[in-house]
Amino acid sequence: MxxxxxxxxxxxxxxxxxxxxxxxxxxxxxxxxxxxxxxxxxxxxxxxxxxxxxxxxxxxxxxxxxxxxxxxxxxxxxxxxxxxxxxxxxxxxxxxxxxxxxxxxxxxxxxxxxxxxxxxxxxxxxxxxxxxxxxxxxxxxxxxxxxxxxxxxxxxxxxxxxxGIMKVQQQQRPKLIGEDEAQSSGQGSVLEAGPGVVEGVVDEDEEELRKALALSRQGMEVEDEEADLRRAIQLSMQGKALLGKQP
Incomplete structure (x- = not known):
């Protein structure tokens, strides 16, 4: 691409x-x-x-x-x-x-x-x-x-x-900007799978970002159609979580 x-x-x-x-x-x-x-x-x-x-x-x-x-x-x-x-x-x-x-x-x-x-x-x-x-x-x-x-x-x-003359395939979905940094952050907070709850001491903006990232990882193991639906939900929710920080 x-x-x-x-x-x-x-x-x-x-x-x-x-x-x-x-x-x-x-x-x-x-x-x-x-x-x-x-x-x-x-x-x-x-x-x-x-x-x-x-x-x-x-x-x-x-x-x-x-x-x-x-x-x-x-x-x-x-x-x-x-x-x-x-x-x-x-x-x-x-x-x-x-x-x-x-x-x-x-x-x-x-x-x-x-x-x-x-x-x-x-x-x-x-x-x-x-x-x-x-x-x-x-x-x-x-x-x-x-x-x-x-x-x-x-x-x-x-x-x-x-x-126009060829089609592409995507093996891995692109991540949200900052997702890798949030995953490897050394600030002592834990990103939990499942309920998408972030624990630890973080500021309000970072907490909202981490919640969005948790949502982005939910449901990635399900069938393709259901995974697509979850991706749509995640993309819409990330707007709500990140717009206060990045318009």
Whole structure:
């Protein structure tokens, strides 16, 4: 999967990562988005999270994403809107989705004939089967994510060309960023399998991260379909656990 462009989480730049992962290249910088957003400051970003998707601040930030994509002739359509659902389009026939929970944005995109979760909180792209895609989107919605369909012609990229003539297999799912560090941390805390409870002396942010990591390891020994469902739950829950720390 070396041909797939995947920006990993850095600071609070998830909107940049989301757009660049969608377009498969370093198209946007923080300066670009700040200009589009008329220099939205951190205080306004916090109000977006507190106000929820119905707030004026949320709509403003959504407009930033929309305006950035319009440069490429792309538009956002709300996935669960009555108008879109009435079309009864199978998700596998779309090209890409952008998902949002509070301040975190990430991309799910088809490259060649395969779907990939390009969440910047993962260490690499995650292959998603056609069968699993609809289940994954449904689970994200249930957990509070807003999902937008991307319409228009995405720019050409190497991954699209390479994966158009071959398919890839993924032997191991990518981990969450920081998972290895959390597993090997020498701070005396213990990550317990099963109930996903973390014991020990850790700060609040680290405890939330470790809980998310515990959830990510649950159910990995079950049958594939059930494992996929658990993975969907884990990915949605990690947003809730990590967004307070990494927007």
């Amino acid at each position: 070396e041909s797939i462009f995947h920006e990993k989480q850095e600071g609070s730049l998830c909107a940049q990562h989301c757009l660049n992962n969608l377009l498969q290249g370093e198209y946007f910088t923080p300066v670009d988005l700040s200009s589009i957003a008329h220099q939205l400051d951190e205080e306004e970003r916090m109000r977006m999270a507190e106000g929820g998707m119905g707030s004026e601040e949320y709509r403003t930030f959504l407009q930033v994403i929309s305006n950035a994509l319009s440069v490429w002739g792309l538009e956002l359509i709300l996935f669960n809107s009555r108008e879109y659902q009435s079309l009864m389009i199978n998700p596998i026939n779309e090209k890409a989705f952008i998902c949002n929970y509070k301040e975190h944005w990430f991309t799910i995109r088809k490259l060649g004939q395969q779907w990939f979760n390009l969440n910047s909180l993962l260490t690499g792209p995650e292959l998603i089967s056609d069968t699993y895609l609809a289940l994954f989107l449904a689970q994200l919605q249930q957990e509070g994510y807003s999902i937008f369909v991307i319409r228009g012609n995405l720019p050409e990229c190497d991954a699209e060309q390479i994966l």
